[in-house]
Amino acid sequence: MPISFDPNPATLQGRDEMHEIAVQHMRPWSRKYDDHEHEMPWEYVNPMWERATGKSGKGDSGPGDGMVTVCVQTEELCWGDAGLYLRTPSPLLGGSAVAAAGTPAQRERFLTPFREGKPKWGAMAITEPQAGSDAAAIETTAVFDEATNEWVLNGTKIFCTAGEGALEYEGGLVVVWATIDKSAGRAGIKSFVVTAGTPGVSVVGCEKKLGIRASDTATLRLENCRVPADNLLGKAEVKKPGANPSGDKGFKGAMATFDASRPIVAAMAVGVGRAALDFVKEELERQGVPVRYDAPPREQTAIERDVIEMEGELQAARLLTWRAAKMLDRGQRNNLEASMAKAKAGLAVTKITQKAVELLGPLGYSKKLLVEKWMRDAKINDIYEGTQQINQLIIARRILDYSSSVLR
């Protein structure tokens, strides 16, 4: 295929469907669930669940553009509301982990409930109070009890997106990262599926946040939480450095989840940024202030220059995102490009939304409108799923051909 910026018809259809959802089921509730931080937004959840479990709107994204379509749709929903998007009843990151590392039987067992019954959520629990981007420092333990053929989990997890929904509603699941051999470092880290209702796991509370307040960011406690042996994703053996006889991708395999999730987070960022930029341009138009793309620099107002800069930054972020997604669709390794997209999008929309508040003056700062909310929502994109700096580190290692022990 030649270089082309023409989305598949199916991608466009998917985008339009999501846009309608954004307009009908997200924007009307944006302010409400920003103000009512820990309430379940049923006005959004119910129609989304009906859509996910019903027959309608499950169009194929077209040949070879699956991930691109996911990014286009994600942008649309986060244009609607990034916080509500994270409350979408679906397996989310937990599902990605099960799909990536689970056996066919595990996928069947854990993911089938997401196609029927009442709304359900999935989540991924990695971060701990002392282990953020440095996932290898995880202290949550998993000990195998041969007598019962169970894994026994102990520890505390924080910043677990959708963790409350996943554990408080029947059929949900959380994929918990824990070490089975602390002395083995990263090689000892495994992921375990903990389903809602399992004794020993509890939601301690939800964080009060700067933005994306509709999203439940949970703290989880695991106290002698027992899960069946078969809830381990991947193999139990701890790989010795340099050896990989089992073919188990282990920690690196777990990290590869980010190659798929980072373009999606980048698309989320682009959606929030576009919400702010669209609003600025509409407001300028309402006030009779057009943006002229063919005026010489001396004639352009400061506002026009700002808007053009914002548009360029947003589009660069969007295209880097699509590129990373397209590489996944092609089956190419994309971890450099995924981090580029994430780093660019996270920072670009942080700046774009902050500028939008500035350009609109008191309108931008006011809670009567949503611009101030988008600025608060946008910032998380430069933090979660790998901070700006972690992504810079990944990019730097790749372009310099340095290992993590050389460029630390």
Next chain:
Amino acid sequence: MIDFEPTEEQQLIVDTVQQFARSEIRPVARESEEASKLPEKVLSAAHELGLVANSLPESAGGSGERSAITGALIAEELAWGDLAIALAILSPGLSALPVAEWGTDAQKESLARFVGPDFVPGALAIVEPRFDSDPFRPATLARRDGDGFVLDGAKCLVPWLDGADSVLVVANEGGSSQLFLVPRDAGGLKVEPERYMGIQALPTAELTLSGVALPASARIGGDAGVDMRRLIAQGRVALAAMAVGLARAAFETARDYAKERQVFGVPVATKQAIAFKLADMALEIDGARLLAWEAAWKLDRGEDATREALLARRQANRVALEVADGAVQVLGGHGYIRDYLPELHLRNARGFTSFEALALV
């Protein structure tokens, strides 16, 4: 379908031009700059690659199909070698491409001389020597006089290579920005050689037009004229791609230096302050390239690409300057020394905001 991979044919062209830039252009970039002189042999050799001919129809002695995306790919690789030499290599296109696209049948008859073995360089006079130069509304005026036109005004940054016989001048004719073919020996045309902070190997001229009388046939495209918005977008895409090529060259120089240079017993590239700077350079370059490609893609579809070309231009110009400046910084004291390329990249990069249509795709 959204895709970011060149066709096999395009990739072949990119590989060829990259090889040429690496083995022919880059080795003479510094001496050409210092001597303010183009390497004639490199220009002839480049001409044999048929880079301009490939964009011209067969009727004009060309051999290919014009594609803005292919043009952007070529421009990036050439500029990676050296910006001034890249502009010189593509200069025949400045005269040939607008005539091929919009010229009358009679005007098109002259196209072959831009691609034959004794090819003549081209020239487009668009920038004006003033802070508020505006390609859409040039201060240079063309007024009708009988059957012909009379031009008055001033231009600068006009490529002025040996062997050229004419220049296409952008002038305001009745509120419309149009192109006029002006012979080098036209009465009332004064030519002053120029010197700039960068691209010193490329000879350029400041033109003063005082009552330059031209026949009616001088107006490119006859009564229909040219689509100046499209022409400017073509120029902006070419220059954005070149800014990306320059930035890539500066980035690679900085990256390679940082891996070699030892500080406190380790390569300086192992320091996050340097490594993160290089990471930012790499992703910004890729972002700017994709914007240039998107604008090129719109041009190839025959759509108005004014907005996309402007976004690409702004982004690429900023990235080129920041990356070149960053490269000078990474090299530290050596970055300031003319033995290394980053100081040249910085001087060249600063020019892009002043450039307009110094090359076309």
